[in-house]
Amino acid sequence: MRDKNYTRREFIRNLSLTAIAGMSIPLLSACTKEEVEDFLQKHFLEMTEEEKKRLIAKLEERYHQKYGRKFQISTKEAQQDTLWGYGLELSRCIGCRRCVYACVKENNQSRYKRQLHWIRVLQLKRGNLINLENSEHYYNPDTVPEKGYIYLPVQCQQCQEPPCVKVCPVHATWQEPDGIVVVDYNWCIGCRYCIAACPYKGRVFNWAEPNIPKEEINPSVHYLGNRPRMKCAVEKCTFCIQRVRQGRYPACVEACPTGTRKFGNLLDPNSEMRYIIDRKRVFRLKEDLGTEPKFYYFFES
Amino acid sequence: MEKLRETWHETWHFYRRTLTLVAKGNKLYYAWCFSLMAIIVVGFLSYLKQHDVGLIATNMNDQVSWGLYIANFTYLVGAAAAAVLLVIPSYVYHFKPIKEIVVLGELFAASSIVMAILFVMVDLGRLDRFWHMIPFIGSMNFPQSLLAWDVLALNGYLFLNLLIPIYLLVKFYYRKEPNWKFILPFILLSIPMAVAIHTVTAFLYNGLPARPFWNASILAPRFLASAFCSGPAIIIIIFQIIRKVSTSKIEIEDEALFKVSELIAYAMFLNLFLLSAEIFKEYYSQTVHVASFKYLFEGLHGHKQLVPWIWAAMTMNVIAFFIFLIPQTRKRLTTLNLGCLLVIIGVWIEKGPGFVIPGFVPDPLGEIVQYLPNSLELMVSFGIWATGLLIFTLLMKVAIPIETGAFSHVSYVEHSFRKEEENQAWEQGSFKKF
Numbered sequence A: 001m002r003d004k005n006y007t008r009r010e011f012i013r014n015l016s017l018t019a020i021a022g023m024s025i026p027l028l029s030a031c032t033k034e035e036v037e038d039f040l041q042k043h044f045l046e047m048t049e050e051e052k053k054r055l056i057a058k059l060e061e062r063y064h065q066k067y068g069r070k071f072q073i074s075t076k077e078a079q080q081d082t083l084w085g086y087g088l089e090l091s092r093c094i095g096c097r098r099c100v101y102a103c104v105k106e107n108n109q110s111r112y113k114r115q116l117h118w119i120r121v122l123q124l125k126r127g128n129l130i131n132l133e134n135s136e137h138y139y140n141p142d143t144v145p146e147k148g149y150i151y152l153p154v155q156c157q158q159c160q161e162p163p164c165v166k167v168c169p170v171h172a173t174w175q176e177p178d179g180i181v182v183v184d185y186n187w188c189i190g191c192r193y194c195i196a197a198c199p200y201k202g203r204v205f206n207w208a209e210p211n212i213p214k215e216e217i218n219p220s221v222h223y224l225g226n227r228p229r230m231k232c233a234v235e236k237c238t239f240c241i242q243r244v245r246q247g248r249y250p251a252c253v254e255a256c257p258t259g260t261r262k263f264g265n266l267l268d269p270n271s272e273m274r275y276i277i278d279r280k281r282v283f284r285l286k287e288d289l290g291t292e293p294k295f296y297y298f299f300e301s
Numbered sequence B: 001m002e003k004l005r006e007t008w009h010e011t012w013h014f015y016r017r018t019l020t021l022v023a024k025g026n027k028l029y030y031a032w033c034f035s036l037m038a039i040i041v042v043g044f045l046s047y048l049k050q051h052d053v054g055l056i057a058t059n060m061n062d063q064v065s066w067g068l069y070i071a072n073f074t075y076l077v078g079a080a081a082a083a084v085l086l087v088i089p090s091y092v093y094h095f096k097p098i099k100e101i102v103v104l105g106e107l108f109a110a111s112s113i114v115m116a117i118l119f120v121m122v123d124l125g126r127l128d129r130f131w132h133m134i135p136f137i138g139s140m141n142f143p144q145s146l147l148a149w150d151v152l153a154l155n156g157y158l159f160l161n162l163l164i165p166i167y168l169l170v171k172f173y174y175r176k177e178p179n180w181k182f183i184l185p186f187i188l189l190s191i192p193m194a195v196a197i198h199t200v201t202a203f204l205y206n207g208l209p210a211r212p213f214w215n216a217s218i219l220a221p222r223f224l225a226s227a228f229c230s231g232p233a234i235i236i237i238i239f240q241i242i243r244k245v246s247t248s249k250i251e252i253e254d255e256a257l258f259k260v261s262e263l264i265a266y267a268m269f270l271n272l273f274l275l276s277a278e279i280f281k282e283y284y285s286q287t288v289h290v291a292s293f294k295y296l297f298e299g300l301h302g303h304k305q306l307v308p309w310i311w312a313a314m315t316m317n318v319i320a321f322f323i324f325l326i327p328q329t330r331k332r333l334t335t336l337n338l339g340c341l342l343v344i345i346g347v348w349i350e351k352g353p354g355f356v357i358p359g360f361v362p363d364p365l366g367e368i369v370q371y372l373p374n375s376l377e378l379m380v381s382f383g384i385w386a387t388g389l390l391i392f393t394l395l396m397k398v399a400i401p402i403e404t405g406a407f408s409h410v411s412y413v414e415h416s417f418r419k420e421e422e423n424q425a426w427e428q429g430s431f432k433k434f
Helices: A008-023 A033-040 A049-067 A098-106 A163-167 A193-197 A251-255 A272-279 B002-023 B027-053 B068-081 B084-092 B102-123 B127-133 B146-173 B180-206 B219-245 B254-285 B288-297 B307-325 B333-351 B375-404 B409-413 B419-433
Strands: A072-074 A084-089 A120-125 A149-154 A173-175 A181-183 A203-205 A220-222 A234-236 A261-265 A281-283 A295-299
Touching: A049 A072, A084 A272, A098 A120, A098 A251, A163 A173, A163 A193, A181 A234, A193 A203, A251 A261, A261 A272, A272 A295, B002 B375, B027 B375, B068 B102, B068 B146, B068 B180, B068 B219, B068 B333, B068 B375, B084 B102, B084 B180, B084 B219, B084 B254, B102 B127, B102 B146, B102 B180, B102 B219, B102 B375, B146 B180, B146 B375, B180 B219, B219 B254, B219 B333, B219 B375, B254 B288, B254 B307, B254 B333, B288 B307, B307 B333
Parallel strands: A072 A220, A084 A295
Antiparallel strands: A084 A261, A120 A149, A173 A181, A203 A234, A281 A295
């Protein structure tokens, strides 16, 4: 069975990997077995089921040691006939940033010495929506909303034509069948070309080793989503892939106190998203760039 | 079998003599090499620190995610591409004064490419995963990603610029006629490849609609024009230094330098023209895309970090243009050298930091975060520049005596009373033939 699928490409690869491994013996002998395994780890999409299982077991063990919690690492694949879309009702957002911190908590982002956020809320003076140059990213009043301002939350727009995927030199990021753009954190080489290519600042970088207090870790993770990451790899919003593939809403949708955030399957004619697109006035950010976002901003009609 | 042994024997001798040649020199040579090595050690230690803690050791951030390293990379690719300005006059037009130094120019290109590649390597967050980018072994995103194109183009050009000079030099060493049928296709290929590496590097930025400052179709021509000023300027300076300090008397005629400097005048005109075309478009149309230009040239919302730099660069480029334009100043070594220095620094600012940083300011969500490299980035960068200079120095230490005939197989086998004769034969034969 296996032999039949053994292509020449694979042969060359295995041969070269063996050669690399051989040549690096003096170097690698200084490393632990774990480090060697990490070094030679394959691209996620090229692993067999068996290899995935072994990897997950290894990671669960490693995370357990590091954080003292029992982890559940899912590799659940996309459901059929699903294309996730997001709706955000601008007239409702009050700029409280509860979504931002719910996201940080749910998705195990680094907390200190570069705290990472996958969602940014921009404060804009009324009378202005598109010219983001006048936006304030670090507004910090006692209460929100402030008079005379509106709020524009921005996160990965899960483009159907993602420029970040196009530019990645090593296929470390790709679009899943349900439309979510994911990253194999173990394959990313940290060149940050995707960050330069993204028009929405949807990607952030772990400039240092990520830093999460043990008691705040979320042990329910997806391999392509919120599992703890490592330094110098890129990361981004995945619509909470660990939740939505199990039929739950993304954390930001649940956290929003004003019902600003909506989520649903664009291919399901009865979904909330389809209702919004059909009945409300929707627009997408920077549509002129041809990125085809699946993130719809809308107003009450 | 006998022949094989002989070949092996000779090759062994060639390597041994080369190593001896490289290891021996006068005081100046030792001082130069050891100071370069000291800088390299400091740079390497700084890099180890960066590798340890991650890129947080630099001043780069989520807003300005590329900095000094990528700026240097861009500049050096241009410097390497500029070797084509020596290749064309010598191999295509048989301009003799340049023909005698073209091999040195090609080795200069090779050293620049090595530096450019090193700058990309230190910029990678995960150098340990570098193998993911190697075709067939990793999973290179070719032809989609321009970075994949760049890796292929740069390595291809590096290969050519090592193969051609080394092949020719080894032939010179053995006083054998180069097989032009074999090497000429590579030489001709290196011409479009020089243009290609810099075009691909320009496209790397050019293809990003998220960054209007870079998303201008004039970018690739601008890159080539600025490269064809700065690269030759470096070469002119280097050749004069070689002429001064080299112990084996190499013939580098002033005429060759003047010819190259004439090319700089044209290139600098084009560079300034293309830049002003770009500035006109942005400032006259006054769309939101003018923001990055404003940040660069006059400051944006009170942020003016780059303003003095770019105006210094503009001043230097304009002064240099006139120096190269006027024959009297172009053909006097003192003014020529002044012009070269102005071009080297001016273009470095313009297409290094002055090009990379404004692409990130303001960022796609309108945020303005300023960036200046920190001391660690400076030390790593100096380390890489020193590495390139050291490589080039060692290459020159071998290449120049071969070129002048002081270091050859003949001088090893017997005393060179036949040398003159062979020199002539070699010149007439090889050069005329092709």
